[in-house]
Amino acid sequence: xxxxxxxxxxxxxxxxxxxxxxxxxxxxxxxxxxxxxxxxxxxxxxxxxxxxxxxxxxxxxxxxxxxxxxxxxxxxxxxxxxxxxxxxxxxxxxxxxxxxxxxxxxxxxxxxxxx
Amino acid sequence: xxxxxxxxxxxxxxxxxxxxxxxxxxxxxxxxxxxxxxxxxxxxxxxxxxxxxxxxxxxxxxxxxxxxxxxxxxxxxxxxxxxxxxxxxxxxxxxxxxxxxxxxxxxxxxxxxx
Numbered sequence: 001x002x003x004x005x006x007x008x009x010x011x012x013x014x015x016x017x018x019x020x021x022x023x024x025x026x027x028x029x030x031x032x033x034x035x036x037x038x039x040x041x042x043x044x045x046x047x048x049x050x051x052x053x054x055x056x057x058x059x060x061x062x063x064x065x066x067x068x069x070x071x072x073x074x075x076x077x078x079x080x081x082x083x084x085x086x087x088x089x090x091x092x093x094x095x096x097x098x099x100x101x102x103x104x105x106x107x108x109x110x111x112x113x114x115x
Numbered sequence: 116x117x118x119x120x121x122x123x124x125x126x127x128x129x130x131x132x133x134x135x136x137x138x139x140x141x142x143x144x145x146x147x148x149x150x151x152x153x154x155x156x157x158x159x160x161x162x163x164x165x166x167x168x169x170x171x172x173x174x175x176x177x178x179x180x181x182x183x184x185x186x187x188x189x190x191x192x193x194x195x196x197x198x199x200x201x202x203x204x205x206x207x208x209x210x211x212x213x214x215x216x217x218x219x220x221x222x223x224x225x226x227x228x229x
Binding site: 006043095104106108 | 119121149151156158159160161204206213216217218220
């Protein structure tokens, strides 16, 4: 029973390029969450998605960031025109339901480095 | 404005002794609290949780205590083992429609020495 999968594990981009981060939730999980961890910080909520729906994107920067969870395939976090401040670890989590008491299972993260 | 604070960046403990990790929160709307453990280059792994209607929850070597009046919780690990060496994150979620949104502390690096 595979856990949450994220790829790539490491991503290097130059300023101005696009970054695409992928997340496949655990089998049977239809709720996906993205968190960002800046250096020396805790994880911060970015966005919550269900299949084909963005439920809460209150933690997403207003510009350059977007997320989707299509009917088929993984969830994608897209960062356009990356800047050095986007360098961080991006974690995806999934859960079978949306209850706050339902454990969120995290993937290994994608470490983005912007040069 | 940090709503979940872990004021000790690091903690060092001898194998076999008790490890106590602390966490404070400021948002009185939080009603569910979790501890996650994280090894380098991996994602956080769920460890134990507690609802605000309880003041203690125990699972094997791990016990979480919640003091609502003080807005404080702690994780006790006893006996500590070298494999427990990791970063421990305290997280909280609130009641209402956004209870899926976890708010994390900055973490405490626990080192258990053999």
